[in-house]
Amino acid sequence: MMSLLTMLGVGVAAAYLEQMVRFRRAWQRLSVSSAVPPAAASAAPAFSVLIAARNEAENLPKLIADLAQQHPVPGGFEVLIVDDHSTDATAALVTQAAATVPFSLRLLRLADDLAKPSGKKAAITAAIAAAQAPWLLLTDADCRVSPGWVSAFSTEARPEVQFISGPVLLTGAGWLATLQGLELAGLVGVGAASIQLNAPTMCNGANLAYRRGAFEAVRGFAGNEAIASGDDEFLLHKLHQQFPAGIRFLKTPEAIVRTAAQPTLLDLLRQRVRWASKWKHYQTAAPQHLAVVVLLANLLYPLGALQWWWRPQDGLWILGAWLLKLLGDVVFLSPVLRFLGRPRWLRWVPALQLAYGPYALLVGLLGLRGGYEWKGREVK
Secondary structure, X not given: OOOHHHHHHHHHHHHHHHHHHHHHHHHHHOOOOOOOXXXXXXXXXXXXXXXXXXXXXXXXXXXXXXXXXXOOOOOOEEEEEEEOOOOOOHHHHHHHHHOOOOOEEEEEEOOOOXXXXXXXXXXXXXXXXXXXXXXXXXXEOOEEEOOOHHHHHHHHOOOOOOXXXXXXXXXXXXXXXXXXXXXXXXXXXXXXXXXXXXXXXXOOOOOEEEEHHHHHHOOXXXXXXXXXXXXXXXXXXXXXXXXXXXXXXXXXXXXXXXXEOOXXXXXXXXXXXXXXXXXXXXXXXXXHHXXXXXXXXXXXXXXXXXXXXXXXXXHHHHHHHHHHHHHHHHHHHHHHHHHHOOHHXXXXXHHHHHHHHHHHHHHHHHHHHOOEEEOOEEEO
């Protein structure tokens, strides 16, 4: 008879598989609207594209070039780039580009006063105060967008919609970039499926849009403004509480935002610790419960190996739990990776499984501890 610990492991694996099947069904129910809603008569643009930038002189020219190639959008769009105390040529580059691009491009600067807030939330807040459009569309300065990016969001900007989450794809060559891309694909898929199930858990600040009125209705980032991370998910949770029927995921290839994977393991850990630092501040149950289930499921591999060494007679049960976990990931990730155009990444799932347990535990513990370095800043 298998031990209680092994029995718990099998139960966790079965629960994980059930959850992944549920997420797959939700993902597949997501549909894409192709009709562009008519724009209301107004002198203001329909969308304000907001970009926070700190030392992004190398990346911004590519994003600005992408924005210059956007398909026509009813009402048009403007772009606001907020310089968050850059020490490179970011500000000069934006000022120069503003004279040549075929859209309204404005540069804003955060005050140099150390007593005033800095960071992404402060930059977004400053951009929203200056924005002219009813819809705010956000991406990061190191991202790339397709020519149909803004128009794709315009198809979903219907009267009942308040918040739209979009897909993000990591790019890069080599095993580290591939494993990062596979991990993020899972996060994107889970975020989309949970929105479809009306229990939103996560989204990505590199690709989302929301109404200015909705942002103001929930008092923006109030209540979590002191937390450096979470400009995306905290707002998602607040908006869902007030507008439970107004959250959407935009499942269309034109909406995919691409950004480079982290080049080294140290950079990867810093980024993921920044993401994880917000987990302890979640006020809603859905993301907390999901985080626990996912962490327990990924610990099946290292803990199962120890249990197998301690109780070889449980070996077949432990192997069965591993296979259930692997099946859950394959079942869920298959359609998500097809949508992202990366079906071959599925072969990397076993490798990610072996590494993910210790990695997720380490990132989670460091995130709970708080404090990390990001873009040359020490964040506490």
